[in-house]
Amino acid sequence: MTEVDATNKIGKYFVWLAWLIALAILVFVFQDILDEQTNPNTNPEYALSAQGKAEVYLKQNRYGHYLTRGEINEHPVTFLLDTGATEVSIPATVAEQLNLPTFGSYPVQTANGSVKVYQTKIELLSIGNIFLYNVRAHINPAMQGDEILLGMSALKKVEFLQTGKQLILREQ
Template identity: 65%
Template sequence: MPAPVNDNSSVFGRYFIWLAWIIAIILLIYLFQDLLEKQWNPNQQPEYRLTNAGQAEVVLQQNHYGHYVTQGTINGYPVTFLLDTGATSVSIPAHLAKQLELTKTGSYLVQTANGSVRVFQTHINELTIGNIILNDVNANINPGMQADEILLGMSALKKVEFTQSGKQLVLRQ
């Protein structure tokens, strides 16, 4: 006659296996999220240096999608920039402008890829990327933008020299 099966240990074993699978899935999500974030923004800590002439220089790597995304600051607050040479001005989503404590000074219409949008003029006292520091940058607050990235347009980029070689972009002050 076979030994009686202990139902409590069988149930405990099933719960333990389910718990192990759930923990494994959570760990995989965490690891893949980090990998996906690095693919979107390979410049989370941009490489920077001084040239022989003493100029501040930042080297950015192109992301998986062919864009240049990097970390920086606006008036001391950490932000994520998406470089956009087609944008006339630095464009900040309205929800981020509130967090950055930026003041609206007037409104005007702009043409975007999504059509005409009314934006609000604002001013950035200090914008940084690596060791590059830009002062007095004109920008706009765009209520139509839902992303968490700030478009780094020509109102900032015209203050630096930039060159692209392969999948690398060098910004020089």
């Protein structure tokens, strides 16, 4: 094998390596764009109203839903706002990570049928500068994923106003 052949072979490896690096960079950049479209509220905007009340501004995601980052008992979580849910509904895997206590079980009717859930209470639920205390919730072993349904047991404690593709949550 001549020196020219060895140089050509090394050159081909570097071209392949450059393409792989370029592809990895594109995946990294586009994954951030897709994540932003799925949950545009990973750092929700918040402020105080003219009356001094806490307000959080949420953007609709590309599917028309409102997802946001928040906290349960000072642990970061992702909420999906659901005015059709009676209570905050937490997947069992997430509840386990949060070390939430249970206070008995009861059946509930969901979009996927009847399921047995476990009553719990959230000491502190927060989104931006809104803080809710002693929120009723249940742990749902049938829920998949890590999104927590933010139901009416929490939402009834805030005012909400939708304008276009934005939702404003305001403390009462």
